[in-house]
Amino acid sequence: MSELFPRKQIIGFVFSLVLTAAALAVYFLKLSFAQGMVVLVVTAFVQALLQLVVFMHAGESEDKWVIYGKVFFMIAMALITVFGTLLIFLWDM
Amino acid sequence: MEFFERFAIPNPSLAIYASMVAIGLTVVAIIAGLTYFKKWGYLWREWLTTVDHKRIGIMYLLSALIMLFRGGVDAIMLRAQLAVPDNKLLDPQHYNEVFSTHGVIMVMFMAMPFIFAFMNYVVPLQIGARDVAFPRLNALSFWLFFFGAMLFNISFVIGGSPDAGWTSYFPLAGNDFSQHVGTNYYMIAIQISGIGSLMTGINMITTIMKMRAPGMTLMKMPMFTWSVLVTNLIIVTVFPVITVALAMGTMDRLFGTHFFATTNGGMDMLWANLFWVWGHPEVYILILPAFGIYSEIISTFAGRNLYGYKSMVASMVIISALSCMVWAHHFFTMGQGAVANSFFSITTMMIAVPTGVKIFNWLFTLWKGKIRFTVPMLYSLGFIPLFVIGGMTGVMLAMSAADYQYHNTMFLVAHFHNTIIPGVVFAMLAGLTYYWPKMFGFMLNERIGKWSFWTLTIGFCLAFFPMYITGLDGQARRMYTYSEATGYGPLNMVSFVGAGVMAISFALIVYNVYYSVRYSPRNIGADPWDARSLEWATHTPVPEYNFAVEPQVASSEGFWDAKKKGHALFPGKVEKIHMPNNSGVPFIMGAIFFVLGFSLVFSLWIPAILSLIGILACMALRSFEQDHGRYISVKEIEETETKLRGAK
């Protein structure tokens, strides 16, 4: 039975629960907007990375670097789209 | 009766009725012809169900040429209307419809499939692969494109054409100002073919990353393959953006949401923003494969390897990232502040740098080369100076403060035609002439080809250079007429003449095809141009399995090495080859998408839901089906090979 529950995944799961709880602190502890955003950005991206590496096995195949490269390129483009738009519409209009 | 009223044309004219009759007659003629010559089975077995990348490439090519014709007719109408002041040839509504469909068709349904035609046909050959990674998905991509294009094209006989420009800015494109279904067609037809493009992107990236011949490392890929890889990287990045934008636009028009409305918190500028997040990279999706084709042609006909291979690759990769950071230069005048405008101004100007690097590399490739002035080479040589002009005017537009003057004038129109025609269209025609012998087994006539090159170039200069001047004088784009007093008349007349000369050039190309089908010699061998990369190392016509033995390369010019340096290109033995089976599902799915799109355009919910179920059923079918393809035996391969070798 225990071979069905590998340590790595269990630790990953616990860690992701902890991150969720940390994010919830933003709500329950009534942090200020700036503090809250810092917490959210950190927890969300760490959580995403966790899923990517632990659960999605992104690093296991021969194409490891192509896959990481592709995903990080896309994340960069996504951030550029989000922040570019925010710059245009919210911060400089 | 009431039900059918919605399909009527809101703004009819004699020309539209005439085209209805013409379309009707053509359809009848095609059906009758197929039946008479008993070609239905052939059509279904060999083309509609094919998953062969070469045939799919040829179907893309044919569609692109047909769309070039449709877009071209639109263009002539536009120029004719503007040829003299206060002209009454087209009324404002028709003028709007014509420039809108002209733009969409040329970008989405002419340039894109033209590029996909070469990607499909050439890339697997160039990397020594048997097919693309997902042949069936490839067929689906094609049929989605095809039915999307058909859906868009029927708009002008059923329900009315879109009339809000190829950019379809809101609130003009919203229900309040575009009341008939034209803009629905825009939203949905582009959506359908866009999904196809996205799938092509996934397919091509996988093919190029995972299926290259042994020895072909990334830095030993031919330049066209590199350009296709980078292009598809951009496709995969930005097509999801237009998917979302179009979905939101569709919801605004069909479901009464207020994304881009001017009430209830809606923001019309958000559409412009999302459109250009896709739209600017889109123009690089068009130009990068063109750069790839020029690179192949220039090095072949200069008889030299490409100068600065690494910097070519680097500049394309930089362009791919930068092209996603410049979009706001299309709306400098929209009201954002100086910080945002300066940022986008600078990134835009930065793109000119890698582009310049490429121009110099081509020049250095030509330097001291033994240049052969064939038709493809003429297009490539014409491209360099003309494109530089287009790029320089681009940098003028990139200065945000100055753009307040240029924006939405004929100057802008001149800029982008100056990049797209010598950049993309010349490349497509060059590629057409260059790859024609590989595709069809005979060459296009060189003499007629040179005539079409020169008429096209002269026609282009006559048609578009005057617009720089009228634009600076203040002639606005998308205005259906102007008064005598503005003084724009004579230069617009010149443009009209230029457009006519370009039309002659395209007629010459059609004539050239006809002439060459009849008179060109057929025993041209596999390598009529004395070329350098792998696609020329297999037979003409290309057997369905492409290469009997997997090629092995040691540089980006494997075939040249084999010809000149005794490199052993095919060291292996013939083994049985695995091939995918044909399938009718992609075609059927495409057709259902057409029905879905049509139903959505007219808000016919029941057929829409039924076709949605049909699409899901096709996907389920695909999931449960067990199709492991088939093998071509060694004996069969050897027979084909002997036959093809004899045919040389």
Add this chain to the structure above:
Amino acid sequence: MKVDHSLPLEYGTKQNGLNIFGFWVFLAAEIMLFATLFTSYFTLEHRTGSGPSGTEIFEIAPVIIETLLLLTSSFTIGLGVHAMRLGRKKAMMTFFVITLLLGLGFLGFEIDEFITYIHDGATLQTSAFTAMLMTTLGTHGLHVTFGLFWGTAILLQVKKRGLTPETANKSFIFSLYWHFLDVVWIFIFSFIYLKGMM
């Protein structure tokens, strides 16, 4: 079909490797799809017209439950893939069934949430903000719905055909899809709900 036994079953054939690679490219495209939704959401977030704002309609309890359901399902499908690699068909199927049930539970809560919104007068037509909220959540929800059908189809195939290179490949790809939806949810959870309630 050549099967390479030095690799996990789902990578075993050449086509399998292509499928997994291609799916990663697809997921990259999905990143942009959701990024566009987020872009639009952030732009329209405060453009509520005459409708309610986020703070007025968001509730923390269902959101926490939804998050836990989806996180757990992401964990169980990971265990499913692990079991698959051990060749334990039964265990693998059990984990996949649990995953789909958790997904179903998530969907139930989400539908309930939508019903509440509509009750509160926040419909698709109310304002740019409500429309954008529902479109973003809805796109994720539709992905989950599609995943439920897809996962069921794969389970049926595993049941009938056993763990072959083909079914293993499909199951693995499905697991990638499912994890990805979880990641998207984390961002919705953080930057739509928590940010909105802050």
